[in-house]
Amino acid sequence: MRMLVVGAGSTGGYFGARLAAAGRDVTFLVRQRRAEQLRKTGLQILSPSGDLTIAPKLLTAAEIDSPYDVVLLTVKAYGLESAIEDCARAVGDDTIILPVLNGMRHMDVLAARFAARNVAGCICKIASTLDDQGRIVELAHFHELAYGELDGSRSSRMESVDAFMQNAGFDARISPAIGREMWEKWIFLASLGAINCLMRGSIGEVARAPGGLAFSNAILDEVLSVVRKVGVAPSDKFCTFVRGQLTDTNSQLTSSMYRDLQQGYSIESEQIVGDMVERAQRAGIATPLLSAAYTNLSSYSARVSR
Known part of the structure; x- marks a missing residue:
């Protein structure tokens, strides 16, 4: 081969x-x-x-x-x-x-x-x-x-x-079940990227901030609502795992998109967050927090491209 x-x-x-x-x-x-x-x-x-x-x-x-x-x-x-x-x-x-x-x-x-x-x-x-x-x-x-x-x-x-x-x-x-695993990875990356990039901090830093846990949970809930409607629904085990990952007050976890943003590099905002927002809009699902993250990232991307 x-x-x-x-x-x-x-x-x-x-x-x-x-x-x-x-x-x-x-x-x-x-x-x-x-x-x-x-x-x-x-x-x-x-x-x-x-x-x-x-x-x-x-x-x-x-x-x-x-x-x-x-x-x-x-x-x-x-x-x-x-x-x-x-x-x-x-x-x-x-x-x-x-x-x-x-x-x-x-x-x-x-x-x-x-x-x-x-x-x-x-x-x-x-x-x-x-x-x-x-x-x-x-x-x-x-x-x-x-x-x-x-x-x-x-x-x-x-x-x-x-x-x-x-x-x-x-x-x-x-x-x-590779199709489901691909959608699960996207759930994790879209949620993680939106949390890190909109709040400009690691998962633990956001979780320890006032309102941080509620924000992180709400981002994940928005993403899950979209995928359950337009994609392959994640397993219960995955949902429990990823919620724990995204709300760990001691975590230093950051997404590669956030690390690229910190360095002033181009980012995958369209594919990781934007496409999720677009699919939500076509399905008539409200995603106010995810949409705010996408607007923020689009503004950054336009600045970098200039």
Whole structure:
């Protein structure tokens, strides 16, 4: 099995490097500047699970000459359109696309550009970032990829993907409910991002502030009301877990969107919060707090783009 990892940033670089170090056939699709950096320094990971440096196999878009078995799509959501064009020649009739983007809008975009059969469900759980030297820094001791057919079946092609992923230095599993897990991840990210970014603080800082717990609970309730109407309803176990995560007065938890905002970077506000607000409006569901967060984030994004 041959895998093309689209992007060698903090997510794609991490999982791709672990797979390559375990002897799997992995190539990274990168822009010229990143390619030059990686050829000079190697792809480096600093991690509680063990540091790693590899000499990665690299391609730029113009160098793709045949389809791959699997395309692991790891770009930020606002880079999806350009990434699709870059990797289009790597997608054949039988190629499996595993997208680990946030939100759900990308699933429709990919199915429209290629074919529904090309797109499988996938989520990752990792806290990582790139430092100023281009090294991948894993911030916490969890790293998981889950994948599966969107109809819940256990296909032979997913069995092959699972065999490729196993024993590569991270947790990997086939999920029979990958669609629900993708919606659950979006619930968590939309709620976490809205809380952090609108209140400009970690979960614990917001929870300890006057009215903070009520605010965090209300944000989550709004998001849950939308997903239960327009998406796949989350499990009761997940709802209990995520409410505890978002109201922990001792938590230092922040979203990557909030960390990007603090650094003055572009953010995924449209895909994580905006798309949730848009779906709520189409379904006639009021989301005043989530809408306020989206307005705030849109104002920031417009300023950054200028």
